[in-house]
Amino acid sequence: MNGRDHLAAGSGALARGEWAAARDAFQQAWSTEETADALDGLAQALWWLNDPAAALALRARAFARLRGEGRDTEATAVAIWLARQYRSLYRRTQMADGWLSRARSLLTEVTDGRSLRGWLLLAESEAGPLGAGTLADRAVVIAREHGDRDLEIVALMRRGACAVDTGDVARGSSDLHEAMTAATSGEGHDVQYLGEALCTLLEVASLLGDPGMVAPWAEFLVGFRSSYAFGPLLPFETMAATDLISAFCTGCCGGVYLVTGRLDAAEEQLERAVTQMVTTGLRPRCLNPVADLVELRVLQGRLEEAEALLTGFEDDLECAGPAAALDCALARPRRAVDRLVGALGALAGSPYRALPLRARLVDAALGAGDAVLAGESARQVAEVAATTRTPLHRAHRDDALGKVALASESPDATTLLRSAALAFAESGAPLPACRARLALARSLAPRDRGLAVTEARSALQALDRMGATAEADRAAAFLRGLGVRGRTGPRDVGLLSRREHEVLGLVTEGLSNAEIAERLFITTKTAGHHVSNILTKLGLRSRTEAAAFALLNLPARQGRDHR
Incomplete structure (x- = not known):
């Protein structure tokens, strides 16, 4: 075989998802003749084989060769791709912006750019929230003008996510489901962008607390995930995922286990994720595993470890909630309030992303003795929940309002907290359900001690099973305060x-x-x-x-x- 044959073999292997075969073919093509195409193909194969550092370095070299050969259109496409990867995989903003500027400059000289301007707009949309939805909308228009189905799928998902993020759930959901229809019907050509679409759908469903968004695509999700190794799209993937979400995106697996109360499984996944992030610089596209591991350490009562983990991530927006939980556990509620207020200022235009932080602010404000701030935060949680009407957001609403009512000794507390506990359980969130049940027990204690003991014991047993040591200790202390034993001896x-x-x-x-x-x-x-x-x-x-x-x-x- 000559170099051209090896290139054809490599391209065919990439199209079939045979990443190792593609790597071998492009290496042979490169050894035969050192061309930009062989270098770029090898880079793409290495990316899929989960070696993004080598892939990005090789694509940068391919970019220079393409420029040297006068192939500026292809060089521009590579520059945009590099910008998107540096931003999404490594959070290296300066490098991403540099490649984006280079692509922008080249596009002024390219006469046959076709849909490249749409890809540039998509990358600019991903660079920041300011005007992101408008940029994504323009990318969709260009994709349709030039028949670029991959761009249309990814840009539709981005436009839909932006709409949801700013509160327009109906329009956003319409875009998301249209994009998924195009993706699952085989309209796209590059599997990377189908994978990105799936990641976006799962992220938005999590944001809204609405697994029903994913349900229509569940069969495809599992089958699609099992057909490919997804490399840097899922940097911490394993083959042992069991939940629906982690069946596709096991990079989020630790977070899923944490939410569903499977703390032992969460610990294993998150420790591995943090180790890989520290050693490779690569992180999941939609979360910071440090944030979830800090949350877990607080639940386990391992506060010194949680504080050590936060070093270097104190200003990371994704860590604001777990850091505030740590502050409260360390009897620093005022510091937690200041941290959360600052983070909420950065999320002023994103009501759904802000909701979990507002819910935490209720706890922090009550701990700091600021009933007014707690009440205002609870009302804002309720306003957001009224727009989505998902069980999870309804649970957050009733929980926030119930805690404020409990603090003011309002008789409404019991009803609200019971509703919160049920809604959290319905949403598959047993840990906050246990917290709500313990708060419910506190509301019952003054007038129905027996029922309060029943609720608290139930919460304690569930927390013990989950391994939420610190939370379980609080439940046991509450029961001792009622004059009963919280724990009756060695456990299972x-x-x-x-x-x-x-x-x-x-x-x-x-x-x-x-x-x-x-x-x-x-x-x-x-x-x-x-x-x-x-x-x-x-x-x-x-x-x-x-x-x-x-x-x-x-x-x-x-x-x-x-x-």
């Missing part, structure tokens, strides 16, 4: 995470925290946290009791497996 070993099972086995062998750390390749401090969590979850008082419990409840071989 099933409460422990996989890692905690390992640590308990090593405690049984008599190992110290330092020895456990050495055996499991973790820090001594982390080993100590695991031991502390084990004692809390099982209601035990010492390592000796833990060892005795393990001898009675763990398989005899478990401790020996780590030798």
